[in-house]
Amino acid sequence: MIKNVYGENLTSFTVKVRRQASPDSQSYWEAFNIPYQADLNVISVLQQIAKMSKNAKGESTTPVAWDCGCLEEVCGACTMVINGRVRQSCSALVDNILDENNDVLRLEPMSKFPVIRDLVVDRSRVFRALQKIKAWVPVDGYYDMGAGPKQDRKRQEQAYPLSECMSCGCCLEACPQYLKVETQRESDETDEQFEDRKNAEYDKNFVGAHAINQAMLFNSNPTGKMISGERLDALTDEGGIQICGNAQNCVAVCPKEIPLTTSIAKAGRAATIHKIKKFFDSNEK
Amino acid sequence: MDSSETNFFRKHEFLIRRLHSLSGLLPVGAYMIVHLLTNASILNGVESFQNLVYQIHSLGKILWIVEWGFIFLPLLFHAGFGVVIIMGSKSNTSQYSYVANWRYRMQRITGMVALLFIGFHVLHMHGWFHVGFWKTFAHAIGMAQFSPYNAASTAGEAMQSTILMPVFYFVGIAACVYHLANGVWTMGITWGVWTTPQAQKRATIACAGLGGFVMIVAISALVGFCTLDTDKAQEREIEMYQESVNVGRIIENEEKLSKPAQKKIKRERRRK
Numbered sequence: 395m396i397k398n399v400y401g402e403n404l405t406s407f408t409v410k411v412r413r414q415a416s417p418d419s420q421s422y423w424e425a426f427n428i429p430y431q432a433d434l435n436v437i438s439v440l441q442q443i444a445k446m447s448k449n450a451k452g453e454s455t456t457p458v459a460w461d462c463g464c465l466e467e468v469c470g471a472c473t474m475v476i477n478g479r480v481r482q483s484c485s486a487l488v489d490n491i492l493d494e495n496n497d498v499l500r501l502e503p504m505s506k507f508p509v510i511r512d513l514v515v516d517r518s519r520v521f522r523a524l525q526k527i528k529a530w531v532p533v534d535g536y537y538d539m540g541a542g543p544k545q546d547r548k549r550q551e552q553a554y555p556l557s558e559c560m561s562c563g564c565c566l567e568a569c570p571q572y573l574k575v576e577t578q579r580e581s582d583e584t585d586e587q588f589e590d591r592k593n594a595e596y597d598k599n600f601v602g603a604h605a606i607n608q609a610m611l612f613n614s615n616p617t618g619k620m621i622s623g624e625r626l627d628a629l630t631d632e633g634g635i636q637i638c639g640n641a642q643n644c645v646a647v648c649p650k651e652i653p654l655t656t657s658i659a660k661a662g663r664a665a666t667i668h669k670i671k672k673f674f675d676s677n678e679k
Numbered sequence: 680m681d682s683s684e685t686n687f688f689r690k691h692e693f694l695i696r697r698l699h700s701l702s703g704l705l706p707v708g709a710y711m712i713v714h715l716l717t718n719a720s721i722l723n724g725v726e727s728f729q730n731l732v733y734q735i736h737s738l739g740k741i742l743w744i745v746e747w748g749f750i751f752l753p754l755l756f757h758a759g760f761g762v763v764i765i766m767g768s769k770s771n772t773s774q775y776s777y778v779a780n781w782r783y784r785m786q787r788i789t790g791m792v793a794l795l796f797i798g799f800h801v802l803h804m805h806g807w808f809h810v811g812f813w814k815t816f817a818h819a820i821g822m823a824q825f826s827p828y829n830a831a832s833t834a835g836e837a838m839q840s841t842i843l844m845p846v847f848y849f850v851g852i853a854a855c856v857y858h859l860a861n862g863v864w865t866m867g868i869t870w871g872v873w874t875t876p877q878a879q880k881r882a883t884i885a886c887a888g889l890g891g892f893v894m895i896v897a898i899s900a901l902v903g904f905c906t907l908d909t910d911k912a913q914e915r916e917i918e919m920y921q922e923s924v925n926v927g928r929i930i931e932n933e934e935k936l937s938k939p940a941q942k943k944i945k946r947e948r949r950r951k
Contacts, residue, residue: 478774568775570768570783598689632689636696639768640865641783643775645876655868656875663871669693 425450436483470562523605556611565644603644718900732830796851826937835907860890
């Protein structure tokens, strides 16, 4: 049983949620009182709030909007800032959090992405970065390309941890070099025009640790490395690896414990060699 | 839309950032180490330090090219672009108080301290520009205190002018040394020299060793100038100047002597 500050058994606890009705409205804090139960996670707390639809003052309120998918920390959709630290709400156990922080649970949307509503953010920049660095193995074509080259055991073991990335955005939220990019839609714009303008804006800014790591994953794949030069071109383009400031928060907050800083340093090395080769040998691709 | 100037910076962002990283070590960091080692020679005596300064000034008329080309311009680029980098970031140590994150933040804080310190230090000793009216003005406000042919005595006097000066210099130098040592560490990651956490840990130890060594050199120099008997040093420097001019080691140039030393030499000549 969790005790409160007076050493009594906890019967209820406060949840403060940073809420925002729409992308362009002001954010505000709303408090909720949740009856304590053992083994809650943050998702079940949010479900409880939706069920009550009453805040701590007893006023009726709209349910808090949030995103979730797998509920087992492999999809990244429910990522939010919990008591100041970015993590997945499905694997955030209330008992552990209350143990660290007396009686209060603070839930905020990630600060580096545009808020859609309450705890739901637009993470499209995360996926745009994966497009930019071509985070795939290029095998699409009109004919059978046959079996790919064999991968040796050692390389498989090195690649596996890098492949665990779920593009949740924790590394980006904690990165002091990754700043929020929010593009406002103009009234006379079509969906496509807005999308293009948004992507162009994303492309000018930092790709982030997750994308650098994916570039290294696919550059280590025997088939994937056929376009390794294109990936390094993207990584050394505007907003590329050069923006990294080596604060190393990414590796510290990664829920999958991916060796992100090792990938970044290896990408730095590959970029150094790639650029020197390109400068001295015009045939280098 | 964007002007062509910002487009240029955008297009060459990778190259500019890498040049910023490189310039921190070569020539700026390397120069700083040589500078501090030269200064620490004061502990060996006025003669050692003065001779090293003679050697530097033996470049004569091309000295300013070396000064601007290898020291001031790279330093201005490193500092100026450093400010741009700082403006494009947002520290979050209150939320994520990891050691590496503090090091990241300290790198930026010490960079700003170093910028202010070096700006003052160069004005204080060198005077920024060696052109007529500016030099007179700098002297008038108590700056441009260093005279190369009275190297030890003028540097000593500048350090001993107030008790705050050595304290200010200590803080400034400590910021520069941290910035260099931690900068070498981040440079190793940026260029891909040390990649794994284990290698980065070993590199941290090596960089801390480098920082510790440079700091000892710096403190030696600081103590040397703060405890110097400047009157005695000046006498010796005047002797050295006259002898060196006689044997042709240096070319006669009273501009490079301090004002009191110039007067003393004139008085001596009159007596003869």
